[in-house]
Amino acid sequence: MRFLTTLTATVLILVSVVGCDGVDDPRHLGGTGVAVPGLPSTPPMGWNSWNSFGCGINESMIRAQADALVSSGMAAAGYRYVVVDDCWYTPARDSNGRLQADPTRFPSGMAALGAYLHSRGLLFGIYAGASDRTCAQLAGTYPGTTGSAGHETTDAQTFASWGVDYLKYDWCSTSGDQQESRFTAMRDALRATGRSIVYSINANSGRGTVLPGARDDWGSVATMSRITNDISATWTSGQGADGYQGVYDIVRAAAPMTQRAGPGRFIDPDMLEIGVGGALTAAQQRSHLALWAMMAAPLIAGNDLTTMDSTTRQVLTNPGVIAIDQDPLVSAASRSSTDPDIWTRKLADGGQAIAVVNPTTATRTAPVDLGALGLRDATVTDVWTGRMVTVTDGRVDTDIAAGDTLLLRTR
Template identity: 55%
Template sequence: MRRHRIRSVRRLVVVLLAVVATTVSLAGCMPDPPGRIGGAGVAITGLPPTPPMGWNSWNTFGCDITEELIRRQADALVESGLRDAGYRYVVVDDCWGADHRAADGSLQADPQRFPSGMAALGRYLHARGLAFGLYSGASAQTCTQYQGTYPGSTGSRGHETQDAATFADWQVDYIKYDWCSSDSDHDDQVAAFTAMRDALRATGRPIVYSINPNSGVSGSVPGTEFDWGGVATMTRATNDITPAWSTDAGPSGYQGIIDIVDAIAPLGARVAPGSFLDPDMMVVGIGDGLTAAMDRTQMSMWAMMAAPLIAGNDLTQMSAQTLATLTSPAILALDQDERVSAGRPVDDDPEIWSRAVGDKGLVVSLTNRSDYPRTMSVSLASLGLVGDERVVGVDAWTGNEYRAARGELSMPVGVADTVVLEIR
């Protein structure tokens, strides 16, 4: 029944008939943005055109991971219904590896943390209908090794061909690849990330290639500055997220939900089928710094950006509210819409975004950044719509309907909350 409901909502979103004055060109018909690194095609072929969905160990557990912990999280992903909602990738982040390579130079699992080995973990995940994700470093060290909090020097730089073959042999489906170096030379970064892309391609296995060129780089955000769409399946456009609404850290520090939304707002043209901007993992259900409204805003805006949805909460202790937020059928349908077109601010208003969906459909989000509830409005003219009596916005979260009047759609929005309107 869950799958049927999700498919039904997805079809509804796709066939939304907005009264559009001008028809927006399909995303696939738009020219590649200038300066796209790696060429016009997708980085790795054979993958779904829509954003990946899954779970990553880092935000909740950091280095405190074991084989048994990952298996428990995977089981919870299945039992909770998240897998059937689309969350398939289980990504084991940093600290899974031994502090040295094997005698033949290959990567190996930490024998205490993962005694059965990574291939066995992959088989465990695949047997449950899940996909296997793994972390590696684009430099000589992984991030925790670079920071001095984990022993060894087992990054993949200089070992790309061997490590890619190992990943393929372990039946890995997703690689998270961090830079982690103070050397931010652009040509060096391009060479490092392209080398692993080419090595993954050579295996013939369709592996999601997720890169973060920003870790360890001071005063610059290469993921924002450059379009890596031809190099990677998904590219981190910002530094790490933290469970907060906003921070004062600036672009080179930890950022909150709204900081990341604002950083990615002008970059939507880079998004295309099989090539995504990564605003970092979900912080829904993590810690005490976020309200339920803020969780909804993250889900809403990540969907408006056509971004990967990678949860990071402890799935074994997830509240019913967190589960409901993560599995909203209408929001997931928006994120996974076949058009794969990122939204953008309306009239440069950071609180109001629109996104084209399906053939001629339209979705509008309104985020209340004030510290008090208020009525928010969006003019039909700014959306290219006409005819007050014919335009209705249906909130994807609540099902509430708002009929246009006097050339506007208006509705109440709570503090730090977001209304997502399907325009009919």
């Protein structure tokens, strides 16, 4: 892939580039405005159990992860939602048609778990399926048929009574005929509870190469909506659109859709793989966080917090990167019309964030021409270090390591 040699007139025109069927003219679903009122206008930040643990979850493990979220400083940095993913429930509903926590895995029950999280200053997230089964049930790795289709009102009321603050709602079906009605039904049921619950949907699981989350704008149906297939802890996966996608695969696929983001409505390029496995280099993990922040995307960590090393913690809690992600303008970055590895994002203080990605396997030099951006006299900060950057003749000249991202902030 061609890499940036200079940021000159290239960056004067920034556009969204069409990358898959229909994203240049999406259907805007769900009416207007935000899906669930009363929530913060900036992207949610938290932790989810799936990437590291899959179905291997239980009450003591979730509590240990929550404790580590606090003791590591991640909660103080903004990561407050603790999301219990698939496989927390019994295979069948109770006699009143309500979902139940698995008594072996979660002996204290989900309301007690929610109370524990709230006592730690955290927020409680839970998982449900939008069809008759959850993803694990459809895959045959967990028994039962306890999806929420036809039970939306009951399940939303149950979640609210447990103190749930975040619902991850997965499709996981090869049929897409009822997606809009089912996702909207749960949105309406959540609204009716009177509790402000982040509503996170994934319309793409099991949907093959044409992804509803990319084709349609779900911003008024859900607080955050998945736009790609599931992420893997790799830089590029080498798989097709119907398989797992690496970090850089997702960045390229997301480019046409970044401008759908706004206050209270976010595109979701999936959870963070920082600190998960060993396939991503340290530089690629930095790029992962930087580019999610440039997209104003939710930051949902997926690593084992109890074994997290200092390098992972420092990347995840970098204050400069988080400040870009949480910028109150919620104006997601645009990608250069001539170079897919140049991104700029407007910020609330009148400055800009500039990201230049080096997706290659060798160090590259990136001269950044601030004059071309109308920023010749701007003050420039390296977001990763917080240090001022030397500007010479309106340019910043720096080397970018393989897989890394230069991240600058101007004022």
